[in-house]
Amino acid sequence: MGAGKTTAIQSLSEIEVVRTEANNSERHIVDKATTTVALDYGEILVGAQEKVRLYGIPGQRRFNFMWTILKKRAKGMVLLVNSDSPDPIGEMIFFLEEFRVLYDRGGVVIGVTRADVMPGPTLAEIYDALERTNPGLVIPVFTVDPRVRNQMQNLLLTLVVNIEMRAAFGVPTVARSV
Amino acid sequence: MSTGLHLKPDVVEAASTLLAEMNAATSSLTYAALLTDDGFDVARFPVKTDGERFAGMASSMQALGDAVTHELNIGDSEYIIIASGKGHVVQLRVPGQELVLSALFDNDATVGHALAVTRSFAQKMADLLA
Amino acid sequence: MTIDVEHVAGEPPPETVDFPVTVGWTQAAMAVTAVLSLNTPVHIRMVIEGHEPLLIDFRHHAFSWSTPLEDFPVDAVHTRLETVPTSADDPPYFELPGQDLDGLLWEMGLNSFGGGPAVWLSPGERYSLTRWPNLTQHSHNLRQVQMIAVLGNAYASTAELAAFAGVEVSEAQRLINALSLMRILARSAAAPAATMAPQTAAAKRDSLFARLRKRLGR
Numbered sequence: 001m002g003a004g005k006t007t008a009i010q011s012l013s014e015i016e017v018v019r020t021e022a023n024n025s026e027r028h029i030v031d032k033a034t035t036t037v038a039l040d041y042g043e044i045l046v047g048a049q050e051k052v053r054l055y056g057i058p059g060q061r062r063f064n065f066m067w068t069i070l071k072k073r074a075k076g077m078v079l080l081v082n083s084d085s086p087d088p089i090g091e092m093i094f095f096l097e098e099f100r101v102l103y104d105r106g107g108v109v110i111g112v113t114r115a116d117v118m119p120g121p122t123l124a125e126i127y128d129a130l131e132r133t134n135p136g137l138v139i140p141v142f143t144v145d146p147r148v149r150n151q152m153q154n155l156l157l158t159l160v161v162n163i164e165m166r167a168a169f170g171v172p173t174v175a176r177s178v
Numbered sequence: 179m180s181t182g183l184h185l186k187p188d189v190v191e192a193a194s195t196l197l198a199e200m201n202a203a204t205s206s207l208t209y210a211a212l213l214t215d216d217g218f219d220v221a222r223f224p225v226k227t228d229g230e231r232f233a234g235m236a237s238s239m240q241a242l243g244d245a246v247t248h249e250l251n252i253g254d255s256e257y258i259i260i261a262s263g264k265g266h267v268v269q270l271r272v273p274g275q276e277l278v279l280s281a282l283f284d285n286d287a288t289v290g291h292a293l294a295v296t297r298s299f300a301q302k303m304a305d306l307l308a
Numbered sequence: 309m310t311i312d313v314e315h316v317a318g319e320p321p322p323e324t325v326d327f328p329v330t331v332g333w334t335q336a337a338m339a340v341t342a343v344l345s346l347n348t349p350v351h352i353r354m355v356i357e358g359h360e361p362l363l364i365d366f367r368h369h370a371f372s373w374s375t376p377l378e379d380f381p382v383d384a385v386h387t388r389l390e391t392v393p394t395s396a397d398d399p400p401y402f403e404l405p406g407q408d409l410d411g412l413l414w415e416m417g418l419n420s421f422g423g424g425p426a427v428w429l430s431p432g433e434r435y436s437l438t439r440w441p442n443l444t445q446h447s448h449n450l451r452q453v454q455m456i457a458v459l460g461n462a463y464a465s466t467a468e469l470a471a472f473a474g475v476e477v478s479e480a481q482r483l484i485n486a487l488s489l490m491r492i493l494a495r496s497a498a499a500p501a502a503t504m505a506p507q508t509a510a511a512k513r514d515s516l517f518a519r520l521r522k523r524l525g526r
Contacts, residue, residue, distance in 0.1 A: 025215075123442055138440065151444055156520070161454055162460065168505045171461050
């Protein structure tokens, strides 16, 4: 919550983003006025008939039925991690696990937001945590400001090229020890 | 501003009482919940069910309903009905509050009756909180 | 001028490297790599004509320089390079946090060895990525993103990387040098050649990446 997903989709989308915001009951926990309760929807047109569809889904556990829906449809995932939250690394590991099927099927990139705002975990700490919990996974991790279109485009392009290279080299699912 | 209604004991109690009354008044009511706009469970009937997941879903549905009516330029969504073979869900906002009343009726009730009951109790909730 | 690689890589550097005035970053890259790979307890101080001195504190993975990396001088004239002994308890070389050393290593790596292999690399090796660089912090182009994505999914020699990504060998080499200097590249003499699913030129043009790039004006 509060990582900047709605903002990120707005930066990327060519259409006006369809939003489903409600007033935030938890302002004492995360200080923002509204929160997404269903999904944000945006688009980028890449051909006469073809679009890249962007879905921004809430990270709070009570909306995890949305995660199930998106896991079936999505080709890849941009995971935004709020560096300023109480446990950014724990959250990141949780969502990587939760959405592992998207990594296996396509790809995942991670954007760390608000990294400049507060001293949070360093990128090195984030990479260490990734290597500890998911050895062998090589996932792009970039610091990003979701308001900056260029940075979000870079993240999206990196996701897409990664998905294509993975397919081109026939990378099998990394074997995981339980 | 109705911040954290699910965290206010007097609101939770009033809501629980109201839903119990709704159940007493309507034999076809199977489940009812009051939830915040952003998906927190305030109260439910029967009391001992886990309302968390349903609250999240109902809030999503409410928001999507509004998104659809705004997309079609027909104003705000007034109520949402989901009909199934075994019953129907009627859902609408509590007037003037960031609260949603969502109720499941079995097929003994007509949709019209279910809607009337739900509207009436949503208004009662509004009056309680005003 | 010959470069005595073994001297640089095999022994801890003396307090001041006998450093002829050089243009470019090759010598600096070699000194930095020596410190990084041997974990020598030293700072580095570079004197560069027309710029304030560049200071590196390896313990904090940071550098201090008044010249911003966006204005990185590719043909910098280095007049002096010093190693300054330090120990774990010593205070930082400059006021922290400084700048992330990775930013400097990226530029240094891309702009040393003139498009040829860095001296610490061996012929016949294949490379793969162990960790992505934080590209938001580095000036980069999309060909580099493609190459990094290849290395993230396969082992490739420099020549193979260039072929997979459709770039000049020297461009691929510069990237390999940079990633290697940043210590995020695995090297293997034994990894077999990777096969890339054959792509027609049309398929490449029509890939989502190509179309998305075009749409975004990149």
